[in-house]
Amino acid sequence: MKVxxxxxxxxxxxxxxxxxxxxxxxxxPKNVRTRASCHILDEATSIVIDTGPDFRSQALRENLxxxxxxxxxxxxxxxxxxxxxxxxxxxxxxxxIPLYGNAFTIExxxxxxxxxxxxxxxxxxxxxxxxxxxxVPFDVNQTIVVPIPLLHGKWPILGYRIKNVAWLTDVSxxxxxxxxxxxxxxxxxxxxxxxxxxxxxxxxDEAVSLSxxxxxxxxxxIHMTHEIDAVxxxxxxxxxxxxxxxxxxxxx
Ligand SMILES: [Zn+2]
Ligand SMILES: [Zn+2]
Ligand SMILES: [Zn+2]
Numbered sequence: 182m183k184v185x186x187x188x189x190x191x192x193x194x195x196x197x198x199x200x201x202x203x204x205x206x207x208x209x210p211k212n213v214r215t216r217a218s219c220h221i222l223d224e225a226t227s228i229v230i231d232t233g234p235d236f237r238s239q240a241l242r243e244n245l246x247x248x249x250x251x252x253x254x255x256x257x258x259x260x261x262x263x264x265x266x267x268x269x270x271x272x273x274x275x276x277x278i279p280l281y282g283n284a285f286t287i288e289x290x291x292x293x294x295x296x297x298x299x300x301x302x303x304x305x306x307x308x309x310x311x312x313x314x315x316x317v318p319f320d321v322n323q324t325i326v327v328p329i330p331l332l333h334g335k336w337p338i339l340g341y342r343i344k345n346v347a348w349l350t351d352v353s354x355x356x357x358x359x360x361x362x363x364x365x366x367x368x369x370x371x372x373x374x375x376x377x378x379x380x381x382x383x384x385x386d387e388a389v390s391l392s393x394x395x396x397x398x399x400x401x402x403i404h405m406t407h408e409i410d411a412v413x414x415x416x417x418x419x420x421x422x423x424x425x426x427x428x429x430x431x432x433x
Contacts, residue, residue, distance in 0.1 A: 182221065182222065182223040182224075182343070182344055182346070182432070182433050183221070183222045183430060183431070183432050184219055184220070184221050184222075184346055184368070184430065184431045184432075184433070185219060185220045185221075185222075185243055185428070185429070185430045186218075186219050186370070186401070186403070186425045186426065186427060186428065186429040186430075187215070187218035187219055187220055187229070187235075187236075187239035187240075187242075187243065187427070188214060188215035188216045188217050188218045188233065188235055188239055188427055189214045189215075189217065189403045189404070189405060189424070189425040189426050189427055189429070190214025190215050190216055190217060190404070190405065190406075190427075191214075191216075191217070191259070191374060191404050191405060191406045192216065192257065192258070192259035193406065193407075194214060194215055194216055194235070195212055195213060195214040195405070195406065195407040196208060196212075196213070196407060197406075197407050200407060202407055203410070204407045204408070204409075204410050205407050209411070209412055210426070211411040211412055211424070211426040212407075212410060212411050212412070213427065214405060214426070214427055215233075215235035215238065215239055215427055216231075216233030216234055216235045216259045216260070216263075217231065217233065217259065217260065217350045217351075217403055217404045218230060218231045218232065218233055218235070218236065218239060218260075219231075219348055219370065220243060220245060221324075221343055221346070223324045223343060223344070224323070224324075225322075226249050226321055226322040226323065226324045227245070227247050227248050227249050228248070228249060228250050228251070228252060228321055228324065228326075228343070229245075229248055229250075229251050229252070230251075230252045230253075230254065230341055230348050230350075231251075231252075231253060231254055231260040231261070231350070232251060232253075232260070232261065232262075232263035232264050232266065232267060233258075233259045233260050233261070233262060233263050234258070234259065234262050234263050235263065236263030236266050236267075237263060237266040237269075239427075240266070240269075242427075242428065243428070245270075246273065247270065247273070247274065248267070248270045248274075248278055249278075249279075249321050249322055250278065250279050250280070250281060250321040250326075251267065251278060251279075251280045251281070251310075252280075252281050252282070252326065252339075252341050253280060253281065253282035253286050253287075253290070253339075254282070254286075254338050254339055254340065254341070254348075254350055254351060255282075255285075255286055255333055255336060255338035255339070255351060256282075256285075256286050256289035256290065256293070257351065260350075260351070261289075261290070261293075261294075264290070264294050264297060264308060264310075265297075265308060267297070267308040267310060268305070268306075268307060268308040271301070271305055271308055271309045271310070272305045275301075275305065276309075277301070277309045277310060277311050278308075278309070278310050278311075279310070279311045279313055279321075280310050280311065280312050280313065281313045281314075281315045281319065281326070281328075282312075282313075282314065282315070282339065283314065283315065283316060283328070283330075283337060283338065283339050284314045284316075285336065285337055285338075286338070286339070287312045287313070287314040290312055291312060294308075297309070297310045298310055298311070298312055315328050315339075316328060316330070324343060325343070325344075326341055326342070326343055327341065327342040327343070327362055328340075328341060329341060329342055329347060329349065329359050329362050329363065330356055330358070330359050331349060331351075331352040331354070331355055331356070331359065332352065332353055332354040332355075332356065333351045333352060333353060333381050333382075334353055334380050334381035336381075338351060338352070340352065340359075342362060342363065342366070344433065345365060345366050345367040345368065345433060346366065346367065346368045346369075346370075346431070346433055347363055347366055347368075347369050347370065347397070348370045348403075349369070349370065349371050349372060350370070350372050350403055350404050351372055351381065351382060351404060352371075352372045352382070352383060353379070353380065353381050353382055353383065355391065360394070360395065363395050363397075364396075366395065366396075366397035366398070367397065367398045367399065367433050368397060368398070368399050368400075368401065368431055368433060369392060369395055369397035369399070369400045369401070370400075370401050370402075370403050370425060371383070371388050371391065371392055371395075371400055371401070371402055371403065372388065372402075372403060372404045373385050373388035373402035373403065373404065373405055373409070373424075374404060374405065374406055375405070375406045375408040375409060376408060376409075382404065385402075385409070385417070388400075388402055389418065389419060389422055392421075392422050393419075397421075398421065399421050399422075399423070399431075400421060400422045400423070401422075401423055401424070401425035401429070401431075402418075402422065402423070402424050402425060403425045405424065409424065411424040411426060
């Protein structure tokens with residue numbers, strides 16, 4: 182199974198428009214972060230987690246040509262608003278693509294993006310998607326996906342586990358009952374917004390301490406703002422914890 186980080190950035194992305202801080206100005210490749218998303222290729226099954234506003238450029242960068250499913254963590258714009266660019270995949274595949282999310286997220290998609298859920302016309306000029314509300318493990322082809330209930334501030338959202346890899350973005354609290362779903366991980370991708378605490382995200386200290394509690398063999402931090410310099414701050418991280426970056430690939 183191959184996991185590609187499509188984006189490791191927070192809602193504003195890095196660089197931030199108009200920002201003159203050193204991280205935004207120097208634009209080191211490891212500090213250029215598009216909005217948080219990842220692609221998982223398990224045998225031939227191709228899955229994306231979230232489609233933010235950078236989804237089109239991410240799909241082009243990684244040469245994605247086929248999608249079997251989209252897993253949504255929650256309906257914030259930086260995770261959902263690239264949904265229209267799924268149209269290219271529906272058009273190529275001449276088939277509906279299934280979306281998965283918790284009931285809260287699916288209801289939001291049905292309200293804001295209702296036209297993506299209509300049947301196709303002969304022109305396939307819109308995304309043609311089907312919405313599936315999930316709270317227990319399900320399959321995409323032969324691949325088993327485990328939803329991980331999380332809290333993003335007061336919002337109930339989902340992380341996802343596929344085999345021994347989990348993607349937990351935009352999390353401020355991991356409910357006690359979700360820890361057992363995270364045992365035995367090889368790779369954990371975990372929210373790490375910035376240094377200061379934030380009411381809907383993990384700070385760097387919180388992310389490091391949760392990574393130790395979860396105990397994956399390797400943790401990669403995601404959804405970082407421009408406060409985090411992936412090069413200058415790398416020495417703040419303990420062993421087996423590292424900053425993710427756009428285009429990073431992990432094979433498990
Ligand atoms: Zn976000
Ligand atoms: Zn900046
Ligand atoms: Zn969010």
